[in-house]
Amino acid sequence: MEYFIKDIGLAREGKNKILWAGKEMPVLNILKETQSKNLFSEIKIGACLHVTSETANLVIALSECGAKVFLTASNPLSTQDEVAACLVKDYGIPVFAKKGESSSEYNDSVKFIAEQKPDIVIDDGADLIAYLHQNLSLSKNLLGATEETTTGITRIKSLEKEGKLAFPVIAVNDAMTKHLFDNRYGTGQSTVDGILRATNILIAGKNAVVCGYGWCGKGISKNFRGLGAKVIVIEVDPVKALEAVMDGFYVTTIEKAAEFGDIFVTSTGNKDVLSANVLSKIKDGAIIANSGHFNVEIDVDYLEKNSREKNSIRPMVTEYVLKNNRKVYLLAEGRLVNLGCAEGHPSSVMDLSFSNQFMASKYLKENKGLAPKLYSVPEEIDKKIAEFKLKSLNIEIDTLTVQQTEYLSSWKL
Numbered sequence: 544m545e546y547f548i549k550d551i552g553l554a555r556e557g558k559n560k561i562l563w564a565g566k567e568m569p570v571l572n573i574l575k576e577t578q579s580k581n582l583f584s585e586i587k588i589g590a591c592l593h594v595t596s597e598t599a600n601l602v603i604a605l606s607e608c609g610a611k612v613f614l615t616a617s618n619p620l621s622t623q624d625e626v627a628a629c630l631v632k633d634y635g636i637p638v639f640a641k642k643g644e645s646s647s648e649y650n651d652s653v654k655f656i657a658e659q660k661p662d663i664v665i666d667d668g669a670d671l672i673a674y675l676h677q678n679l680s681l682s683k684n685l686l687g688a689t690e691e692t693t694t695g696i697t698r699i700k701s702l703e704k705e706g707k708l709a710f711p712v713i714a715v716n717d718a719m720t721k722h723l724f725d726n727r728y729g730t731g732q733s734t735v736d737g738i739l740r741a742t743n744i745l746i747a748g749k750n751a752v753v754c755g756y757g758w759c760g761k762g763i764s765k766n767f768r769g770l771g772a773k774v775i776v777i778e779v780d781p782v783k784a785l786e787a788v789m790d791g792f793y794v795t796t797i798e799k800a801a802e803f804g805d806i807f808v809t810s811t812g813n814k815d816v817l818s819a820n821v822l823s824k825i826k827d828g829a830i831i832a833n834s835g836h837f838n839v840e841i842d843v844d845y846l847e848k849n850s851r852e853k854n855s856i857r858p859m860v861t862e863y864v865l866k867n868n869r870k871v872y873l874l875a876e877g878r879l880v881n882l883g884c885a886e887g888h889p890s891s892v893m894d895l896s897f898s899n900q901f902m903a904s905k906y907l908k909e910n911k912g913l914a915p916k917l918y919s920v921p922e923e924i925d926k927k928i929a930e931f932k933l934k935s936l937n938i939e940i941d942t943l944t945v946q947q948t949e950y951l952s953s954w955k956l
């Protein structure tokens with residue numbers, strides 16, 4: 544298969560981006576420097592991740608520790624072409640991705656990576672894992688896989704429930720040092736960043752509707768509030784809805800919010816959140832965006848079929864003039880807005896997520912023969928990553944005394 548990125552001249556720009564990101568990734572750098580250079584020797588890693596400067600730092604770390612890495616994108620819009628060019632030219636890492644690739648190019652690349660019969664798979668959204676399950680002969684060398692995001696974990700849990708999970712998978716998303724920081728602070732900031740870069744609108748005073756008050760939704764709501772928006776939260780889980788109320792947000796139904804929201808962001812991992820019914824009632828001039836993993840949260844098909852006009856207003860901003868004459872502005876085609884319109888999460892937060900990916904891959908390499916199950920990241924890895932991060936920030940914390948440890952482990956007062 545040929546590389547998509549032919550303009551190798553882009554590589555210098557990519558190199559600067561990769562080095563800039565690497566400065567903010569001290570934990571991954573410590574791991575790279577302290578692990579054996581043969582840690583992954585003779586290990587083929589198939590990675591399906593957003594091709595960003597942070598991912599570049601992860602795949603470089605893996606390859607400097609001996610792995611042969613093949614990289615493809617986990618979303619057709621998220622690739623940073625200059626980063627892909629640099630990985631190919633300067634690091635000899637094969638990358639099969641380009642920004643704006645078609646769905647068939649995307650699927651062909653996932654298939655190609657699977658056909659390399661990797662020993663370890665690093666996935667984001669479980670497309671590569673799902674493909675391997677449909678073509679099980681390709682997974683015969685597989686020690687296991689790791690999964691980066693909530694939606695990927697949901698898919699793997701459903702495979703496991705049906706008794707069809709064919710190899711071990713480590714739920715990197717569920718590590719504390721992943722979702723508490725990446726989903727909340729990373730998605731929170733980069734989603735609002737994507738909306739700002741695409742539209743340059745003033746957030747202060749706007750009604751910002753956030754659908755889903757999970758880890759991502761909490762971060763997005765907090766960031767909107769920080770910029771002066773009136774934040775409205777939409778939930779289906781009563782506990783999360785109550786949490787949003789007590790966090791000081793206005794909670795209502797999507798049907799009611801449709802009438803007065805200025806900006807709508809979905810981050811639920813569910814489909815049809817901005818459904819045909821909601822879109823038919825949405826306020827004139829509303830800006831709509833998705834930050835959930837797949838482009839299923841907004842019914843883009845409805846917009847396509849029920850608009851009199853469709854105009855490209857700015858890069859990644861599409862104006863739909865609905866048959867009822869209302870205008871709706873869709874960002875990044877309904878795909879991940881933080882990666883389509885901005886650069887994804889800040890490097891400092893990806894440092895934590897990708898250190899988990901690095902250590903989870905090491906765990907798979909060192910624990911061959913695990914049963915086909917979904918595994919948590921071992922607690923000691925989670926703690927170690929937090930310790931390294933605190934150290935890099937020059938932050939000291941206390942330790943328990945012997946008496947305190949005994950007290951906490953005893954039932955006696």
Ligand SMILES: NC(=O)c1ccc[n+]([C@@H]2O[C@H](COP(=O)([O-])OP(=O)(O)OC[C@H]3O[C@@H](n4cnc5c(N)ncnc54)[C@H](O)[C@@H]3O)[C@@H](O)[C@H]2O)c1
Pocket residue numbers: 692693694695722725726730754755756757758759760777778779780783810811812813815816834835836837879880881888
């Ligand atoms: N944009 C990014 O870079 C990025 C980063 C991390 C995760 N994600 C993705 O974002 C999505 C959310 O992840 P999370 O970690 O916050 O998940 P989560 O499970 O913590 O939260 C999702 C929330 O959405 C709610 N929900 C489900 N259906 C709903 C509906 N119809 N209306 C309103 N609320 C609904 C659930 O009750 C839940 O509270 C997933 O698809 C995940 O893969 C994206």
